Amino acid sequence: xxxxxxxxxxxxxxxxxxxxxxEADRRGDGRRVAExxxxxxxxxxxxxxxxxxxxxxxxxxxxDAPAEPETVIELDHVSLAFESxxxxxxxxxxxxxxxxxxxxxxxxxxxxALKLILRLLVPDKGxxxxxxxxxxxxxFEEALKVRQRMGMVFxxxxxxxxxxxxxxxxxxxxxxxxxxxxEIEARVREKLQFVDLEPDRVMEQLPSELSGGMRKRVGIARxxxxxxxxxxxxxxxxxxxxxxxxxxxxxxxxxxxxLNVTSIVVSHDIxxxxxxxxxxxxxxxxxxxxxxxxxxxxxSDDTYLRDFLGGN
Amino acid sequence: xxxxxxxxxxVTKSKLRTVQEYFSLAGRAIGFIFVRPFYxxxxxxxxxxxxxxxxxxxxLTGFFTGMVLALQSSVQLKTxxxxxxxxRLVSASMIRELGPVLAGLxxxxxxGSGIAAQIGSMRVTEQIDALxxxxxxxxKKLVTPRVLxxxxxxxxxxxxxxxxxxxxxxxxxxxxxGIPSGLYWRTVWEQIASDGFTLHFIPNDFVQGITKPxxxxxVIAISACYFGLNTTGGTEGVGVATTRTVVLxxxxxxxxxxxxxxxxxxxxxx
Ligand SMILES: Nc1ncnc2c1ncn2[C@@H]1O[C@H](COP(=O)(O)OP(=O)(O)OP(=O)(O)O)[C@@H](O)[C@H]1O
Ligand SMILES: [Mg+2]
Numbered sequence: 313x314x315x316x317x318x319x320x321x322x323x324x325x326x327x328x329x330x331x332x333x334x335e336a337d338r339r340g341d342g343r344r345v346a347e348x349x350x351x352x353x354x355x356x357x358x359x360x361x362x363x364x365x366x367x368x369x370x371x372x373x374x375x376d377a378p379a380e381p382e383t384v385i386e387l388d389h390v391s392l393a394f395e396s397x398x399x400x401x402x403x404x405x406x407x408x409x410x411x412x413x414x415x416x417x418x419x420x421x422x423x424x425a426l427k428l429i430l431r432l433l434v435p436d437k438g439x440x441x442x443x444x445x446x447x448x449x450x451x452f453e454e455a456l457k458v459r460q461r462m463g464m465v466f467x468x469x470x471x472x473x474x475x476x477x478x479x480x481x482x483x484x485x486x487x488x489x490x491x492x493x494x495e496i497e498a499r500v501r502e503k504l505q506f507v508d509l510e511p512d513r514v515m516e517q518l519p520s521e522l523s524g525g526m527r528k529r530v531g532i533a534r535x536x537x538x539x540x541x542x543x544x545x546x547x548x549x550x551x552x553x554x555x556x557x558x559x560x561x562x563x564x565x566x567x568x569x570x571l572n573v574t575s576i577v578v579s580h581d582i583x584x585x586x587x588x589x590x591x592x593x594x595x596x597x598x599x600x601x602x603x604x605x606x607x608x609x610x611x612s613d614d615t616y617l618r619d620f621l622g623g624n
Numbered sequence: 625x626x627x628x629x630x631x632x633x634x635v636t637k638s639k640l641r642t643v644q645e646y647f648s649l650a651g652r653a654i655g656f657i658f659v660r661p662f663y664x665x666x667x668x669x670x671x672x673x674x675x676x677x678x679x680x681x682x683x684l685t686g687f688f689t690g691m692v693l694a695l696q697s698s699v700q701l702k703t704x705x706x707x708x709x710x711x712r713l714v715s716a717s718m719i720r721e722l723g724p725v726l727a728g729l730x731x732x733x734x735x736g737s738g739i740a741a742q743i744g745s746m747r748v749t750e751q752i753d754a755l756x757x758x759x760x761x762x763x764k765k766l767v768t769p770r771v772l773x774x775x776x777x778x779x780x781x782x783x784x785x786x787x788x789x790x791x792x793x794x795x796x797x798x799x800x801x802g803i804p805s806g807l808y809w810r811t812v813w814e815q816i817a818s819d820g821f822t823l824h825f826i827p828n829d830f831v832q833g834i835t836k837p838x839x840x841x842x843v844i845a846i847s848a849c850y851f852g853l854n855t856t857g858g859t860e861g862v863g864v865a866t867t868r869t870v871v872l873x874x875x876x877x878x879x880x881x882x883x884x885x886x887x888x889x890x891x892x893x894x
Contacts, residue, residue: 473749
């Protein structure tokens with residue numbers, strides 16, 4: 313939300329608004345920027361959705377598919393409290409190849425929800441199913457096994473600061489695969505290129521020598537190094553410039569389309585949420601306030617949702 | 625406001641839980657020494673970090689402790705006309721007590737705080753979560769190499785500490801007291817031999833002098849890892865974790881030193 317607000321602010325002076333619009337047009341996605349009324353927001357969102365033809369194709373395919381979509385991630389009436397209740401009766405389902413976006417105000421427990429999926433936390437009530445397996449009752453070692461099938465991009469990247477970028481990305485490969493050194497290096501280069509980083513420039517650097525955006529992208533590269541079936545992203549675009557945000561959004565889409573990866577993305581950036589999400593979950597007041605397609609969300613008359621979308 | 629007894633009960637419960645968690649961490653860390661994969665590189669790096677890099681302060685403190693021991697005992701022994709026994713006093717106190725305890729305290733300050741700060745900042749920057757996510761047990765990857773390295777390096781550091789301490793005693797007794805080096809080293813050996821031998825060739829003094837640092841090394845590394853892993857509250861929490869580590873490790877070293885001495889004296893029959 314903060315990013316969005318900042319966008320709106322910067323776009324409020326007419327000169328700047330023009331500049332932003334021109335920039336957006338140049339990039340081929342001339343839309344929203346300064347529209348403020350709800351209808352305009354909805355129209356912009358619809359345009360956005362239509363524009364991404366490939367995405368639309370992919371989605372229709374999915375809808376038309378006769379077989380029951382396979383459930384990959386399921387939060388089943390989950391509750392969790394630390395000192396005070398954080399999540400209450402939260403249910404969420406992600407099917408194979410879906411990208412679910414979780415949005416919500418700061419501190420509503422979005423990162424906590426991802427940690428439940430990774431079984432870094434265990435719910436007080438309810439169950440978490442991953443790939444058909446109930447992970448709430450697993451032992452520590454069994455949980456490690458399940459986690460290997462997931463890739464996580466942490467809010468602060470969480471790169472190992474004693475290791476070089478290369479070693480960071482190679483880490484999951486060294487831990488779980490039998491790849492030899494050459495194969496590992498090839499894989500690291502491939503992933504770095506995937507996130508638009510020059511392998512030869514960054515590979516030997518330490519995380520502390522990188523910019524925040526670069527660190528985030530290395531975090532993404534590490535998360536997907538082992539080609540996991542599930543990717544979880546905790547605010548992959550917060551604090552990044554619009555161009556990098558676009559790059560990362562495209563990247564998440566690319567993973568979904570090319571590799572049919574199931575993703576859960578926590579994001580404050582409504583624009584990229586509408587570009588990526590097959591369904592959106594809105595966390596509000598410890599509960600899921602909305603769970604449905606972006607179109608439904610845009611069409612909803614719920615005051616909170618409309619406020620959230622920047623309708624007024 | 626909960627009643628006093630209620631609060632006392634809660635505090636006791638949480639303290640007991642802490643103790644339980646501490647021992648469970650120790651158990652798992654040591655158990656993992658025998659479970660694959662073993663993180664050899666981390667182990668070697670920690671031996672360097674804990675052992676080699678602590679050599680400087682251990683040499684310095686050991687040497688000066690030996691010197692001051694010689695100085696003090698020369699004053700005492702002079703009243704009995706027994707200054708020739710300086711070597712006995714210096715070696716007995718160095719090997720049995722001061723060597724292990726001082727090396728332990730120095731390492732607790734230097735290494736314990738370092739480990740707690742490193743693991744603590746890994747905790748608050750979610751690197752521990754990342755390790756878990758990438759399918760690695762953080763205890764196996766972080767705690768086991770540190771504990772094992774401390775178990776190996778503490779006795780070695782202590783032996784070095786003892787040795788330079790006795791050398792320092794030699795320096796002072798020959799320079800200021802006028803005891804020839806040959807006599808000094810002969811009384812040192814007499815002292816070591818007089819306490820008897822375990823298995824016919826290991827001097828009992830050495831058994832004491834090695835068992836203690838072995839235990840102290842474990843205490844330092846496990847305390848540091850425990851507080852590091854349980855860090856909460858951002859960077860400020862890292863500072864708290866380091867302080868607690870140094871305090872707990874130092875206090876435990878001094879307390880355990882007493883009980884170990886008592887046990888060892890009984891077992892070794894001196
Ligand atoms: N380990 C913990 N112990 C106690 N409280 C916690 C812990 N982790 C999170 N919380 C609390 O849970 C709430 C939700 O935290 P969480 O990090 O999930 O929020 P978030 O939705 O990701 O927020 P943001 O958008 O700012 O990242 C916060 O109020 C936080 O104080
Ligand atoms: Mg968060």
